[in-house]
Amino acid sequence: MANHTHDDSEFDAYLHGQSPLSTLYQQTTTTGPATAIDTAILAAAQAAVKKRGGPASPFSYRWMVPTSLAAVIVLSVTVVLLSNHEQDVLLPLPAPAPATAKSEPPAEIMAEDLRAKQAPAGQPQEKATRKDAIKDADKLKTKRAEPVTTLQQQPAAPASALVAAAPESPEKIAEKPLAQGYATTSGSGALEKRQANMQEESSGSRVTESVKKLKMESKLSEATNLGAVVTKSAETWLNEITLLLKAGKETLARDELKAFRKTYASFTIDARVYPEVSKLNTLLEQEKHSE
């Protein structure tokens, strides 16, 4: 029993580092590992670090996955927000143009304005929905992009009336005068002539409605970059001739009608809709026959 207690006290002393056994063991000398082993281990440690591409902050490892996820989320949200914003910018609601505004309105608004004027009665512009605005804008964009040949498929104008000209380079188009955008089978000279005549007749007096419209369309043509040859619709043209006749500008109206006839040779002028123009047309036909 006493022996056991003695062992316990000795073991406790050993645990506290107060034992001759510990002192003796600490006197043992052992050589370290061979130098070759040292070199191999240190080289392996360096190679492992270099293989990974040099020192990196602990942040890069610990936060690699969360950072990647956060970046993906932020990018996705940004793209969605930007695409929504772009839609809003591309499809603005038609805003009323200020009366004193000197700058020209953008092509989209002009095209919309023109279409609204040409729309049949009972469909006022105020009632034009956002959908219509989208459609008009899309049509206008398509017109810009399409080559001339696609215009031949439009039912409003006869195929023979259109020029199947190859698309021209933007530089060449830019050099052209504005009115050339109304190229017809008779060439652009007719339109220039008409504009010149109209300007002559209206000089010193107030600008007529038809001239205003022509200018508007010229602007539209310019705005659409003249990427394709635009032909005025028969109805618009006849309305203009009617206005000229009502204004007493018979000479100008005759020239316009002749040009119209060349463009729309097969178009039948309804006497109930355009009585003045129909009369003038009959007169011109008679003169042609008599010649």
Next chain:
Amino acid sequence: MLNELTDEQLMLRYRDGDSRAFELLYTRYKRPLYRYMQHQCGNAAIAEELFQDVWMNLIKARERYEVTASFKTFIYRMSHNRLIDHYRRQKHGIPTSYDDNEELQNSWSFADTITPEQTLAGQQQLARLLATLETLPEAQREAFLLKESTGLSVEQIAEITGVNSETAKSRLRYATYKLRKVLEL
């Protein structure tokens, strides 16, 4: 600058790519770890092989290193595992002394294991100590070496060797008792 850092800080720096931190860590641990291996194996060639393996494993595992325990415990735990793996591959497998059988622990007899020639040859106390150490059961020897080579506490020895504190204390008690008896201390 680096000398002032703790083992754990050095290991973290090495994990993050500072190879100088590893060099310092290696300098601090190579001798005690090698001595532990050498005395535990009793064979210089095997000790060198195991020692190298431990450091290579540490290099491989550096990216996963987190400070969950002291670095000392971490590296000696790796060393212990490597030793057990070495024993497992031997013909006799893992030594029975690791079974924590009280009878097995008591069954050791100096007279049975140390030949008279060895005793006569090793007149000096140190030589006798090392010779006796080799005759101890592996688990007891390991407990003693971990205590003496590294200054680890009983709890840390238990943690490294994967046993409870009582078992670790018991192994250490038997080891010291036998050594003192042979060395007449």
